[in-house]
Amino acid sequence: MTDDSLVVTDLHVEFSGFVAVGGVSFDAHPGEVRFLIGPNGAGKTTCIDAVTGLAKATGSARLGERELLGRPVHKIVRLGIGRTFQTASVFDELTVLQNLDIAAGRHRPSVSLLRARRGVEESIEQALEETGLAGELATPAGILSHGQKQWLEIAMLLVQDAKVLLLDEPVAGMSQDERTATGELLQRIAAKRIVLVVEHDMDFMRRFATRVTVLHQGKVLSQGTVADVQADPRVQEVYLGTAGAATTAAMSAVPEPVAGTRQGQED
Amino acid sequence: MTKPKPWLSLSGIGVFAVLLLAVAPLVLTDHWLNNLGKYCCWAIAAVGIGLAWGRGGMLVMGQGVFFALGAYAMAMHLTLETAGDRIPGFMVLYDPLAPLPMFWEPFRSAGFTLLAIVLLPVLLAGLLGYALFKRRVKGAYFAILTQALAVALATLISSTIRETGGDTGLSDFKYFFGFVLNDPANKLxxxxxxxxxxxxxxxxxxxxxxxxxxxxxxxxxxxxxxxRFLGYDPANVKLVAFVVSALMASIGGAMFVPIVGIITPAEIGAAASVLMIAGVALGGRASLFGPALGAMAVGWGQSSLGSTWPEGWTYILGLLFIVVILFLPNGLSSLPARFAAARRRPAEQPAPAIAVAELEEVRS
Known part of the structure; x- marks a missing residue:
């Protein structure tokens, strides 16, 4: 276990009596594309909410030596945790450059806020190159395509220099080509940073995951490589509702559950 | 939002400066120049509202509070300057024997008064903003809270006749930091x-x-x-904008006093605070010039139409307000851009998207 790993131990999250996450443990390291999967309501997003300070939780979530739980959101971000949301949330009225510039801002002294921007910072240019948005510098983020918005969000995490990227359904609503591009992007990013993806898309998971944790009803059901997890009969049962008879191939036939069931948890 | 070039806005300010500082004194009568001065005071407060509301999304419905801080600080100083060593006339009326209230004493000093005009709003807005924004009070709750504060302050002033002049306010200032206010040159x-x-x-x-x-x-x-998820504390961002807008309201209030010659609770209460907002909405709250020009237009309407046809003026203002909010949510200053957009592609109209965004903001 290295200094810059994300280690979550015995995470508990309750919403007025309802146990959304009940004792989940997992870890993620740089160099792997880590996936968190599970049926709707399994507590995947809630895990991310807890780690980023959006939901109150007990247990432990550490980045290296630092405990994350109990800190306010913006302080956790400053420790190097970045996240995206299920619905792309970029600043629609601002241009791509302005969006990225704000994301890069936490490394600048506050006084520099009073000056206008001159030129484009190197980290921003790199992120634009990396995500293929270099041509959209002056485009208002609001008129980008859905996929481009998601990439902009990832680019924002890059210029923010997040050590940990928590991505909530990054390929939802993307075309097949865009999914492949995103997956390859994540693999490149994961070389130096921790990438943790919450996803419903089994095909995407199978193609790009190095390690997977399956959640079910707020608990860890299975953990391991893609092959391990797919071979696990409990996973098959959860996804298909019939034990034993299922084949691993059938997992891809599972319809994509409807997103957006955690409205109440977000406030 | 398309951004106009910075130098274009800057030269706009330059033209505006020439108009206000050089052309207006040459062409306007003393009476209208004085009125224009009054509109400038409202415009100063409006510029601050544009910052807090237009750019910051905080519907500041109680800028009268900060306007009052500046106005009353200035008025107290001018009253004391006029009274000299004696106790101000209106206080003698209510209780000839009582001494000057404690809080008046420091306002004898010109330096303290100027400092108070700057520091009082900064401190109050800082405290208030910190308490509200850290607790994530926003939207309608924030608006109602600030509005209530304006009502409370106006009521407090009305009810403390001997200390503040009550509903009749403070007036009859003869001097302005040593200058005789009656002298036309000093008025200029x-x-x-x-x-x-x-x-x-x-x-x-x-x-x-x-x-x-x-x-x-x-x-x-x-x-x-x-x-927040980019590592900033939004409360601090909003706090800065709120404090700057409060400071501008205070400066506007402070200059209002020597120009108009009287300050009463009616100038700072709920109605006055809403009127300040009305000008900003009319002109275009998110634009650079919109708030100032809108406030000046409302001020001009009030002193021309408002004096010849007072009942009608209120309705006209109300109607104008509704029409602008309904059809031009970004104010009159968005008209040129609208025309330009309509000329470029007559078929497409971006209007609905803007209106929806506006609604969302009000709901949040």
Missing amino acids: MVYLIAAALLIVCLLAVWQLYRSRFGELLVATRDAEERV
């Missing part, structure tokens, strides 16, 4: 100070809008949570 000077301060405030927001802070403020207005 006071006007020029107000106009110059308006230009300074415009320059300040011009720099703020083109700075990174301006972008961050818009980002905070549109997606506060997202800003």
Whole structure:
């Protein structure tokens, strides 16, 4: 276990009596594309909410030596945790450059806020190159395509220099080509940073995951490589509702559950 | 939002400065120059509202409070200056024997008064903003809270007749930091100070809008949570904008006193605070010139139409307000851009999207 790993131990999250996450443990390291999967309501997003300070939780979530739980959101971000949301949330009225510039801002002294921007910072240019948005510098983020918005969000995490990227359904609503591009992007990013993806898309998971944790009803059901997890009969049962008879191939036939069931948890 | 080139806005401020500081004194009568000075004071407060509301999304419905801080600080000083060593006349009326209230004493000093005009609003807005924004009070709750504060302050002033002059307010100032206020030359000077301060405030927001802070403020207005996840505390961003807007309201109030010659609770209460907002909405709250020009237009309407046809003026203002909010949510200053857009592609109209965004903001 290295200094810059994300280690979550015995995470508990309750919403007025309802146990959304009940004792989940997992870890993620740089160099792997880590996936968190599970049926709707399994507590995947809630895990991310807890780690980023959006939901109150007990247990432990550490980045290296630092405990994350109990800190306010913006302080956790400053420790190097970045996240995206299920619905792309970029600043629609601002241009791509302005969006990225704000994301890069936490490394600048506050006084520099009073000056206008001159030129484009190197980290921003790199992120634009990396995500293929270099041509959209002056485009208002609001008129980008859905996929481009998601990439902009990832680019924002890059210029923010997040050590940990928590991505909530990054390929939802993307075309097949865009999914492949995103997956390859994540693999490149994961070389130096921790990438943790919450996803419903089994095909995407199978193609790009190095390690997977399956959640079910707020608990860890299975953990391991893609092959391990797919071979696990409990996973098959959860996804298909019939034990034993299922084949691993059938997992891809599972319809994509409807997103957006955690409205109440977000406030 | 398409961004006009910075130098274009800057030369706009330059033209405005020439009009206010050089052309207006030459062409206007003393009476109308004095009125224009009054509009400048409202415009100064409006520029601040544009910053807090237009760019920051905080519907500040109680700017009268900060307007009052500046106005009453200035009025107390001018009253004491006029009274000399004696106790101000209106106080003697109510209780000839009682001494000057304690809190009046420091306002004998010109330096203290000027400092108070700057520091009082900064402190109050800082405290209030810190308490509210850290607790994530926003939207309608924030608006109602600030409005209630304006009502409370107006009531407090009304009910403390001996200390503040009550409903009759403070008036009959003879001197302005040693200058005789009746002298036309000095009146011109006071006007020029107000106009110059308006230009300074415009320059300040011009720099703020083109700075990174301006972008961050818009980002905070549109997606506060997202800003939090970029490592900023949105409360601090909003606090800065709120404090600056309070300071501008106070400066406007302070200059209002020597120009108009009287300050009463009616000038700072709920109705007055809403009127300040009305001008900003009319002109275009998110634009650079909209708030100032809107406030001046409302001020002009009030003193021309409002005096000849007072009942009608209220209805006209109300109607205008409704029409602008319904059809031009970004104010009159968005008209040129609208025309340009309509000429380029007559079929497409971006209007519905804007209106929806507006509604969302009100709901949040």
